Amino acid sequence: MPRLPITKTPKVYVGGAFIRSESARVFPLKDASGEFFANIPQCTRKDLRNAVEAAAKAGPGWAKRTAYNRGQILYRLGEMIEARAGEMADAITLGGATPAAAAREVAATVDRLIYYAGWTDKYEQVLGNVNPVAAPYFNFTVTEPMGIIGVIAPDASPLLALISLIAPAITSGNTVVALASTTQPYPAIVLGEMLATSDLPGGVVNLLTGFRKEMISTFATHTHLRAISAVVNAEERKALALGAADSVKRTHLLKAEEKHDWFADTAQSVYAIRDTLEFKTTWHPVGA
Amino acid sequence: MLARSPQAALQRLFDEVGSVDQVGIEERVAKYGTRSIKKGAKIWGLKTAVSMVDLTTLEGKDTPGKVASLCQKALQPHDAELGVPQVAAVCVYPAMVKHARKALGSDTAVRIASVATAFPSGQAPLKTRLAEVKAAVADGADEIDMVINRGAFLAGEFGEVQDEIAAVVTACGDATLKVILEVSELETYDNIRAASFLAMRVIRPGDFIKTSTGKTSLNATLGNNQVMLEAIRDFYLDTGIPIAMKPAGGIRTAKQALTFLVAVKETLGDAWLNNNRYRFGASSLLNDLVRQLEKEKTGAYQAPYYFSEAAESY
Numbered sequence: 001m002p003r004l005p006i007t008k009t010p011k012v013y014v015g016g017a018f019i020r021s022e023s024a025r026v027f028p029l030k031d032a033s034g035e036f037f038a039n040i041p042q043c044t045r046k047d048l049r050n051a052v053e054a055a056a057k058a059g060p061g062w063a064k065r066t067a068y069n070r071g072q073i074l075y076r077l078g079e080m081i082e083a084r085a086g087e088m089a090d091a092i093t094l095g096g097a098t099p100a101a102a103a104r105e106v107a108a109t110v111d112r113l114i115y116y117a118g119w120t121d122k123y124e125q126v127l128g129n130v131n132p133v134a135a136p137y138f139n140f141t142v143t144e145p146m147g148i149i150g151v152i153a154p155d156a157s158p159l160l161a162l163i164s165l166i167a168p169a170i171t172s173g174n175t176v177v178a179l180a181s182t183t184q185p186y187p188a189i190v191l192g193e194m195l196a197t198s199d200l201p202g203g204v205v206n207l208l209t210g211f212r213k214e215m216i217s218t219f220a221t222h223t224h225l226r227a228i229s230a231v232v233n234a235e236e237r238k239a240l241a242l243g244a245a246d247s248v249k250r251t252h253l254l255k256a257e258e259k260h261d262w263f264a265d266t267a268q269s270v271y272a273i274r275d276t277l278e279f280k281t282t283w284h285p286v287g288a
Numbered sequence: 289m290l291a292r293s294p295q296a297a298l299q300r301l302f303d304e305v306g307s308v309d310q311v312g313i314e315e316r317v318a319k320y321g322t323r324s325i326k327k328g329a330k331i332w333g334l335k336t337a338v339s340m341v342d343l344t345t346l347e348g349k350d351t352p353g354k355v356a357s358l359c360q361k362a363l364q365p366h367d368a369e370l371g372v373p374q375v376a377a378v379c380v381y382p383a384m385v386k387h388a389r390k391a392l393g394s395d396t397a398v399r400i401a402s403v404a405t406a407f408p409s410g411q412a413p414l415k416t417r418l419a420e421v422k423a424a425v426a427d428g429a430d431e432i433d434m435v436i437n438r439g440a441f442l443a444g445e446f447g448e449v450q451d452e453i454a455a456v457v458t459a460c461g462d463a464t465l466k467v468i469l470e471v472s473e474l475e476t477y478d479n480i481r482a483a484s485f486l487a488m489r490v491i492r493p494g495d496f497i498k499t500s501t502g503k504t505s506l507n508a509t510l511g512n513n514q515v516m517l518e519a520i521r522d523f524y525l526d527t528g529i530p531i532a533m534k535p536a537g538g539i540r541t542a543k544q545a546l547t548f549l550v551a552v553k554e555t556l557g558d559a560w561l562n563n564n565r566y567r568f569g570a571s572s573l574l575n576d577l578v579r580q581l582e583k584e585k586t587g588a589y590q591a592p593y594y595f596s597e598a599a600e601s602y
Contacts, residue, residue, distance in 0.1 A: 223588060247588060
């Protein structure tokens with residue numbers, strides 16, 4: 001007897017749960033040959049708001065984890081993607097990438113997570129400092145995570161670029177609300193399923209799918225988002241810069257018009273971790 | 289002997305006041321959250337909710353300083369330009385009433401409510417409880433929040449429960465009385481309805497019945513709020529006496545508050561949508577109400593740490 005196909009309903013991963021958009025809207029995703037593949041949640045500014053609440057809830061616990069433990073968890077996430085590399089590569093080929101290119105992107109993504117997993121208990125040595133002062137005091141500069149970081153991912157390298165923006169932020173104890181590529185959202189859907197089986201606490205990474213124009217102004221103006229890492233065009237940069245000025249948030253905006261090589265060694269750096277850190281300097285008297 | 293058992297006494301009371309359809313109540317309140325409340329109505333609802341707040345601090349670590357800052361917040365919850373009204377009252381322990389009176393002054397619309405009668409358990413001799421009420425009123429309390437004797441209620445001693453409430457009414461003098469049923473200890477909706485009627489029969493028009501102390505695991509829910517609203521409605525239709533209502537504990541978000549207001553509007557109507565007839569007992573709700581009002585004004589979602597004393601950086 002022929003078996004009925006069981007198709008998956010794609011859902012986004014927010015606050016450790018798989019949800020549909022609160023608006024109940026979806027948009028159709030086609031595969032590389034133009035065939036209908038699935039309906040993807042069309043998230044709204046309210047979904048973004050809810051994701052920020054989820055990120056806020058998860059934040060203090062995540063930031064309080066030891067650096068070593070955060071490293072273990074990022075490594076574990078790498079393991080989860082590695083173990084399901086084939087499935088993830090299939091998700092990337094939907095957008096037209098060759099199987100070889102997709103496999104290369106998945107491998108680079110895992111490597112990127114391992115890279116930042118290694119940095120969790122080391123960046124403080126590089127970025128923090130004991131400052132020389134002309135008085136009998138110790139003067140330390142130490143780092144703290146900023147809080148909730150907004151991420152807007154590009155369409156090119158939809159998985160690798162997304163992880164390259166998320167990973168440095170969560171390395172130091174930030175939490176993230178990320179909007180995946182509009183044209184290639186499916187790798188982010190699959191990534192959510194892998195996040196759920198890693199040891200990453202729910203709410204540390206929240207993934208949304210949908211249209212940028214519906215959410216960009218909320219990303220810009222939401223005062224609870226402390227920084228934005230995004231790959232955006234000129235018009236979006238302007239909207240983000242204006243909103244960020246109002247809500248006093250940091251922006252790291254890469255130009256969508258330019259080509260970015262997410263595979264390059266330069267796409268990963270301890271300075272990407274620094275981008276979402278606050279620095280705190282403390283004076284302490286030198287004991288007798 | 290059966291006729292004297294608590295079960296028999298309860299049964300007689302249920303027969304008198306009617307029982308509650310639990311499934312029906314829960315299905316009804318589940319729909320309240322689905323009402324679409326748009327801009328103008330939302331702003332009205334948020335401001336009305338602010339004006340209904342009994343801003344509460346009931347902790348062992350309360351100090352005169354903490355009560356004074358609570359009173360400042362009650363008088364002016366946010367920047368004047370946002371147009372946020374004052375809250376209805378501050379709610380404190382009896383020992384803090386005189387400090388609250390000092391902070392608020394005598395010429396103020398913000399009322400001082402004080403829990404009394406051995407709050408939250410009520411397990412003290414009646415004489416002590418009445419003395420506590422009189423002391424709070426003498427110190428300047430405008431409103432008294434009492435707890436009923438749940439032990440007596442569950443034992444079927446309704447006469448005792450009612451006599452005690454009546455004694456507190458007398459002890460209150462001019463002060464408004466709020467009768468806390470402590471719904472989580474009454475266990476069923478039928479009991480909540482029965483206790484509501486017991487209280488309503490002895491309190492004065494304009495006095496309140498109140499869900500909870502906020503000191504137990506389960507507090508005000510839409511379900512027990514609905515049971516009490518319907519009891520108030522039925523009592524009003526029967527006797528013409530309007531009784532006011534105060535849910536307390538567990539209402540933390542503006543969205544919850546709006547849903548409770550929907551319940552009031554659809555059960556009791558506009559006459560109950562003011563702070564003489566409906567209150568929220570809450571400590572952190574005010575922060576979220578003001579936060580949402582700021583959002584409505586600026587269009588930008590606001591971080592909670594701008595609206596509370598919480599030092600948490602997230």
